[in-house]
Amino acid sequence: MKSTRKALPNLSAAFCALALAACAGSGAGGSRAVATLKPTQGNKASGTVTFVQNGSEVRVTAEIAGLSPGPHGFHVHEKGDCSAADGTSAGGHFNPSGKAHGHPEHGDHHAGDLPMLVADASGVARLSAASSALAVGAGEGNVVGRSVIVHAGVDDFKSQPAGNSGPRVACGVIAAG
Ligand SMILES: [Cu+2]
Numbered sequence: 001m002k003s004t005r006k007a008l009p010n011l012s013a014a015f016c017a018l019a020l021a022a023c024a025g026s027g028a029g030g031s032r033a034v035a036t037l038k039p040t041q042g043n044k045a046s047g048t049v050t051f052v053q054n055g056s057e058v059r060v061t062a063e064i065a066g067l068s069p070g071p072h073g074f075h076v077h078e079k080g081d082c083s084a085a086d087g088t089s090a091g092g093h094f095n096p097s098g099k100a101h102g103h104p105e106h107g108d109h110h111a112g113d114l115p116m117l118v119a120d121a122s123g124v125a126r127l128s129a130a131s132s133a134l135a136v137g138a139g140e141g142n143v144v145g146r147s148v149i150v151h152a153g154v155d156d157f158k159s160q161p162a163g164n165s166g167p168r169v170a171c172g173v174i175a176a177g
Pocket residue numbers: 073074075076077093149150151162
């Protein structure tokens with residue numbers, strides 16, 4: 001057991017040498033970003049969405065409360081601006097590659113298209129999803145400086161440009177950290 005303990009720092013150093021981006025990012029906050037969502041006017045939804053770079057993918061983890069039970073459209077929007085009372089200041093979906101809106105797991109879709117949040121009977125939704133279209137800190141899909149929007153209704157993943165998911169009930173700017 002003693003030799004295992006001694007070997008650990010060396011292993012860790014070797015790992016960092018092989019995975020420079022991940023290790024460098026942990027200090028500068030380049031590999032992780034967070035959005036704190038606040039309700040838009042007349043709504044109660046709030047929570048936290050975290051983005052963590054994991055190799056070529058980003059792990060998106062969300063916990064949102066104060067929702068009506070059932071599915072809700074959930075997207076990264078283009079502008080990091082939640083100043084409007086109805087959240088429209090966040091602009092349209094984040095779509096750096098100029099694709100049509102669609103389901104994030106098949107066919108064409110915006111980089112910002114995420115799986116729907118599904119709130120339970122108490123209005124709480126939890127989601128963990130991986131996206132290869134998003135990135136944290138650099139690249140075309142960089143989410144830092146964008147925003148996260150939760151919608152009142154269902155995203156049909158078909159209607160253009162935003163899946164007809166209704167008003168914006170929560171908004172949060174995505175910041176590194
Ligand atoms: Cu949206």
